[in-house]
Amino acid sequence: MSEATPEIKKGLVGVYADVSTISKVMPETNSLTYRGYAVQDLCENCSFEEVAYLLWNGELPNRGQLAEFKAAEAAEREISPALHRVIKDFPASAHPMDAIRTAVSFMGMEDPESADVSEAATRRKAIRLLAKIPTAIAAAHRAAKGLPPVAPDPSHSFGENFFNLVFGKVPQPEVLKAFDVSLILYAEHTFNASTYTARLVTSTGADIHGAITAGIAALKGPLHGGANEAVMHMLTEIGGPEQAEEWLSTRFDHKALVMGFGHRVYKSGDSRVPTMTKYAEKMAEVVGDRRWMETSRVLAAKMLKEKNIHPNLDFPAGPAYYLMGFDIPLFTPIFVAARITGWAAHVIEQAADNRLIRPLSHYTGPEQRPVPPMDQR
Ligand SMILES: CC(=O)SCCNC(=O)CCNC(=O)[C@H](O)C(C)(C)COP(=O)(O)OP(=O)(O)OC[C@H]1O[C@@H](n2cnc3c(N)ncnc32)[C@H](O)[C@@H]1OP(=O)(O)O
Numbered sequence: 001m002s003e004a005t006p007e008i009k010k011g012l013v014g015v016y017a018d019v020s021t022i023s024k025v026m027p028e029t030n031s032l033t034y035r036g037y038a039v040q041d042l043c044e045n046c047s048f049e050e051v052a053y054l055l056w057n058g059e060l061p062n063r064g065q066l067a068e069f070k071a072a073e074a075a076e077r078e079i080s081p082a083l084h085r086v087i088k089d090f091p092a093s094a095h096p097m098d099a100i101r102t103a104v105s106f107m108g109m110e111d112p113e114s115a116d117v118s119e120a121a122t123r124r125k126a127i128r129l130l131a132k133i134p135t136a137i138a139a140a141h142r143a144a145k146g147l148p149p150v151a152p153d154p155s156h157s158f159g160e161n162f163f164n165l166v167f168g169k170v171p172q173p174e175v176l177k178a179f180d181v182s183l184i185l186y187a188e189h190t191f192n193a194s195t196y197t198a199r200l201v202t203s204t205g206a207d208i209h210g211a212i213t214a215g216i217a218a219l220k221g222p223l224h225g226g227a228n229e230a231v232m233h234m235l236t237e238i239g240g241p242e243q244a245e246e247w248l249s250t251r252f253d254h255k256a257l258v259m260g261f262g263h264r265v266y267k268s269g270d271s272r273v274p275t276m277t278k279y280a281e282k283m284a285e286v287v288g289d290r291r292w293m294e295t296s297r298v299l300a301a302k303m304l305k306e307k308n309i310h311p312n313l314d315f316p317a318g319p320a321y322y323l324m325g326f327d328i329p330l331f332t333p334i335f336v337a338a339r340i341t342g343w344a345a346h347v348i349e350q351a352a353d354n355r356l357i358r359p360l361s362h363y364t365g366p367e368q369r370p371v372p373p374m375d376q377r
């Protein structure tokens with residue numbers, strides 16, 4: 001006798017899986033707060049380091065707390081000679097997301113507190129991850145190009161350090177500000193797929209390096225963080241605003257996805273897009289190349305008019321990073337460098353009030369049957 005099919009929430013659409021005090025997405029007003037502060041307000045008034053502190057501690061830091069936090073992060077930026085050696089041996093063709101996923105897993109094996117899942121140890125490990133992830137991303141990127149790594153400079157801010165590690169120099173203030181804004185916007189977004197992955201791993205009692213390794217694997221997918229790279233591949237394939245309408249019509253004819261559009265939660269606009277677009281426009285001005293923003297404008301207008309689908313954060317972030325000079329395969333690793341803050345906040349929250357995450361599946365395979373002898377199969 002077949003059982004009645006229970007209600008299945010495919011993709012867990014609309015399911016509340018837990019409570020959280022970290023951030024709030026309000027799709028009805030296209031808004032987002034971190035610990036109660038509007039993300040736009042944080043972008044205009046805070047540095048990425050202040051936002052990282054906020055996510056991990058629940059309140060913005062005062063001057064002394066910020067100085068202490070920045071010093072703790074700056075002191076942990078070096079990666080070990082063993083990790084440098086491993087990175088040098090990565091295949092040059094490896095995707096940087098696979099490189100940083102492997103590097104974080106390696107950092108877990110080296111971490112002196114690897115097996116300690118107490119909150120105090122997890123917080124110390126989170127700082128080490130925040131500090132070392134840019135060093136590993138940049139070392140792998142440069143090794144794949146046959147370049148030596150650049151040593152982290154503890155006198156640099158988080159953003160300055162990232163540019164210096166990748167390019168060996170720090171850009172002008174407008175570029176640094178746009179980069180910092182992108183990190184703040186990418187830092188946290190409730191129970192998205194990668195954060196939920198990190199919480200699920202944490203729910204088994206596993207350590208933060210395991211949770212973040214899994215989070216990075218989930219973020220790489222083109223339906224999630226990988227979309228910021230896909231957006232730029234799409235824009236370069238289109239070539240310019242003149243070709244954008246026709247290119248999009250062909251996508252519609254093939255019922256193909258258009259990268260950087262749509263969102264599971266926001267259906268009438270992603271809270272972060274106006275701010276990121278403003279800073280991507282500034283990058284276009286700084287570089288003196290409006291082609292990508294013009295192409296984006298044509299695509300967004302036609303998507304809205306014909307499909308009623310809005311862009312998500314990856315849509316303006318892609319061209320912003322391109323205009324800052326980053327190679328396309330570095331875009332999702334930059335997302336990792338930012339989202340480690342949100343992931344770690346969720347790891348800490350999950351562990352503090354944990355219950356193993358284990359949903360049910362409704363079986364629709366063959367009825368129970370005996371194993372036939374080999375000569376009857
Ligand atoms: C930081 C981030 O992770 S933001 C997300 C980044 N991802 C992307 O940009 C990839 C492209 N977008 C998508 O694949 C999807 O919009 C997702 C995965 C983000 C959300 O998926 P869902 O919530 O399952 O989509 P949703 O149910 O709202 O889709 C509704 C309809 O719009 C269509 N749609 C949604 N997004 C797109 C898109 N980007 N291009 C074309 N059609 C789309 C769906 O195919 C669906 O059509 P249907 O009703 O004819 O089947």
Ligand SMILES: O=C([O-])CC(=O)C(=O)O
Binds near residue numbers: 188189191224313
């Ligand atoms: O919330 C989501 O599903 C995806 C997203 O925008 C993010 O992780 O920033």
